[in-house]
Amino acid sequence: MSLFIAKRALSCLITIFIIITASFFTVRLAPGSPFSSERDIPPEVLNNLKAKYGLDQPIEKQFVHYLENLLQGDLGLSTKYPRSVNEIIAISLPKTLQLGTIAVLWALLIGISAGVFAAIRQNTAWDYSFMAIAMIGISVPSFVLGPILILVFSLYLYWFPPGGWGSFEHMILPGITLGTVYAAYIARLTRAGMLEIIRTDFVRTAKAKGLKESYIIWKHVMKGGLIPTITYLGPAIASMMTGSVVVEKIFNTPGIGPYFVDAAFNRDYFLIMGIVIVYSTFLLGMNFLVDLLYGYLDPRIRYD
Amino acid sequence: MTPLISVKGLKTYFRTDEGLVKACDNISFDVNPGEILGVVGESGSGKTVASMSILRLIAEPPGYFDGGEIIFEGKNLLKLSMKEMREIRGNKISMIFQDPMTALNPFLKIETQLTEVLVQHKSMSLDKARAKCIEMLKKVGVSLPERRLDMYPHQLSGGLRQRMMIAMALLCRPSLLIADEPTTALDVTIQAQILELIKSINQEFNTSVILISHDLGVVAGMTNRLVVMYAGKIVESGLTEDIFNKPSHPYTKALLNSIPRIDKEQKQLDPIPGLPPSLSSIPTGCPFHPRCAYAVEKCKTTYPETAFITSDHISKCWEVSRL
Numbered sequence: 001m002s003l004f005i006a007k008r009a010l011s012c013l014i015t016i017f018i019i020i021t022a023s024f025f026t027v028r029l030a031p032g033s034p035f036s037s038e039r040d041i042p043p044e045v046l047n048n049l050k051a052k053y054g055l056d057q058p059i060e061k062q063f064v065h066y067l068e069n070l071l072q073g074d075l076g077l078s079t080k081y082p083r084s085v086n087e088i089i090a091i092s093l094p095k096t097l098q099l100g101t102i103a104v105l106w107a108l109l110i111g112i113s114a115g116v117f118a119a120i121r122q123n124t125a126w127d128y129s130f131m132a133i134a135m136i137g138i139s140v141p142s143f144v145l146g147p148i149l150i151l152v153f154s155l156y157l158y159w160f161p162p163g164g165w166g167s168f169e170h171m172i173l174p175g176i177t178l179g180t181v182y183a184a185y186i187a188r189l190t191r192a193g194m195l196e197i198i199r200t201d202f203v204r205t206a207k208a209k210g211l212k213e214s215y216i217i218w219k220h221v222m223k224g225g226l227i228p229t230i231t232y233l234g235p236a237i238a239s240m241m242t243g244s245v246v247v248e249k250i251f252n253t254p255g256i257g258p259y260f261v262d263a264a265f266n267r268d269y270f271l272i273m274g275i276v277i278v279y280s281t282f283l284l285g286m287n288f289l290v291d292l293l294y295g296y297l298d299p300r301i302r303y304d
Numbered sequence: 305m306t307p308l309i310s311v312k313g314l315k316t317y318f319r320t321d322e323g324l325v326k327a328c329d330n331i332s333f334d335v336n337p338g339e340i341l342g343v344v345g346e347s348g349s350g351k352t353v354a355s356m357s358i359l360r361l362i363a364e365p366p367g368y369f370d371g372g373e374i375i376f377e378g379k380n381l382l383k384l385s386m387k388e389m390r391e392i393r394g395n396k397i398s399m400i401f402q403d404p405m406t407a408l409n410p411f412l413k414i415e416t417q418l419t420e421v422l423v424q425h426k427s428m429s430l431d432k433a434r435a436k437c438i439e440m441l442k443k444v445g446v447s448l449p450e451r452r453l454d455m456y457p458h459q460l461s462g463g464l465r466q467r468m469m470i471a472m473a474l475l476c477r478p479s480l481l482i483a484d485e486p487t488t489a490l491d492v493t494i495q496a497q498i499l500e501l502i503k504s505i506n507q508e509f510n511t512s513v514i515l516i517s518h519d520l521g522v523v524a525g526m527t528n529r530l531v532v533m534y535a536g537k538i539v540e541s542g543l544t545e546d547i548f549n550k551p552s553h554p555y556t557k558a559l560l561n562s563i564p565r566i567d568k569e570q571k572q573l574d575p576i577p578g579l580p581p582s583l584s585s586i587p588t589g590c591p592f593h594p595r596c597a598y599a600v601e602k603c604k605t606t607y608p609e610t611a612f613i614t615s616d617h618i619s620k621c622w623e624v625s626r627l
């Protein structure tokens with residue numbers, strides 16, 4: 001088990017290193033430069049700027065330098081904003097994480113309960129309506145759902161603020177907007193997974209033993225039935241926790257999402273790299289957790 | 305002797321896309337206290353459906369009971385509520401299944417799967433239930449029971465798993481054990497051990513057993529009485545001895561000729577020609593007539609009346625006298 005963890009941790013590190021290398025050079029290869037938008041920069045000023053960010057060095061040197069700084073936890077300076085990348089992430093990421101937490105909770109709560117309920121009421125009106133709603137949830141994009149929620153719950157009902165940041169209420173609508181599509185997927189996956197287990201011989205055995213239906217669902221069906229959902233949860237939670245550019249723009253959330261787009265437009269090399277590293281660490285970390293969860297859920301899986 | 309359980313005119317049908325499947329069509333049989341009743345028939349003849357009907361484990365829909373009754377302890381099981389039925393399942397009537405590889409939950413420890421029966425039916429504490437399970441595992445010949453309880457099904461061999469199933473079924477000392485092809489999925493040597501175990505349970509606990517098999521050889525030495533099923537119907541029933549000595553239905557005869565026997569000289573084994581019919585398009589008259597060497601014109605049109613060979617040996621064949 002600990003050998004498995006060590007192996008997986010090592011492979012995560014290698015993956016991250018590959019991602020860093022690939023994105024470092026891809027970003028540099030893209031046409032344009034951090035300073036190309038600001039016209040009329042005298043050559044000597046440009047040279048000064050380049051020197052400030054170390055961009056005057058040969059690219060291999062820059063890369064080595066970047067890695068050295070990274071190992072000390074230094075993500076470099078933003079070329080656009082008068083801040084270090086560390087500062088920008090430290091300020092914006094927590095907000096995105098809070099919003100992501102709301103989205104994850106919403107997606108899990110709604111998705112799993114709807115999925116389980118639809119499965120145990122298979123082929124009833126409940127089942128059909130839940131799955132129809134889930135289908136809508138999957139098809140409606142967040143740039144449509146967000147404005148609808150604002151319209152109904154802010155402008156009409158005055159329940160929640162339409163955007164901005166500051167209190168718990170501010171997180172609700174963006175959280176729901178972000179989480180709904182995941183909730184819908186989770187509901188469908190959960191239903192399918194539960195149904196697959198409900199049809200097995202061992203559930204028939206459980207019934208033949210005279211166990212109560214609620215107990216059978218909870219004890220005999222849940223564990224196996226949730227495995228497809230858990231598989232999906234790795235990447236899903238990672239992408240909810242790292243937020244969404246669209247949702248953060250709609251609700252004017254000062255999260256990390258908008259920075260990513262801006263950074264890409266501005267060729268803000270170090271900010272792009274910083275955000276890429278945050279995103280990929282999250283994704284790899286979540287998948288790692290999911291692999292561990294599998295072992296807990298399914299005793300047949302052995303780590304070796 | 306009043307029978308322990310009495311199945312009368314049971315009709316278990318399924319509505320399917322291919323039409324109505326009469327998986328059990330007017331099935332009647334009794335199980336007496338302490339006896340082993342064999343149910344034999346080819347694949348698809350309705351043996352499993354008949355036994356699942358007793359425990360009301362048939363999925364409704366697509367299945368439904370079109371008629372009949374199943375009398376157990378003075379009550380008609382087909383009329384009980386699901387709650388009343390739960391109190392019988394695993395408690396008074398237990399069932400073990402064909403494939404012990406899939407019948408146990410791979411996600412749960414053996415201990416959980418055994419103790420939950422006692423917790424449910426006898427409201428036992430987990431400690432007490434565990435002790436009881438260990439005792440039962442010893443009785444069914446599981447060595448190192450404490451260790452096995454901590455294992456998951458995939459860590460056990462097929463034979464051990466079936467022993468676990470049997471232990472699980474016996475925990476509440478049921479008066480009836482339904483064993484649906486309990487050895488089909490096992491190695492031959494293990495098969496014999498499991499059958500021996502079922503027989504000893506029958507004698508030690510006085511548990512009645514319904515032993516389902518498609519193999520007449522398996523039931524020959526095990527059972528007191530036999531029921532032979534074909535295409536959802538019972539075509540012959542009686543004392544096992546009588547049926548082996550004087551098979552009184554062409555299908556039973558054919559089944560007997562298709563298994564090796566040591567008590568009679570055989571020139572060769574004869575497989576039954578043709579295939580069992582699809583239950584959604586059963587031939588008219590006697591369902592066996594297309595495969596029957598004795599069939600006459602009447603067999604094609606009219607279902608046979610009951611022929612009594614002795615008072616409790618009956619056959620559904622027009623041509624009994626020619627067999």
Ligand SMILES: Nc1ncnc2c1ncn2[C@@H]1O[C@H](COP(=O)(O)OP(=O)(O)OP(=O)(O)O)[C@@H](O)[C@H]1O
Pocket residue numbers: 318319320325327345346347348349350351352353354363366367518583
């Ligand atoms: N849920 C169901 N829906 C539709 N038809 C069913 C269902 N369950 C059983 N049947 C039909 O009932 C018939 C009898 O099946 P059953 O499983 O009782 O046969 P069996 O005698 O136990 O055969 P085997 O020896 O293969 O176990 C089959 O034709 C099967 O197709």
Ligand SMILES: [Mg+2]
Pocket residue numbers: 351352353484485
């Ligand atoms: Mg069967």
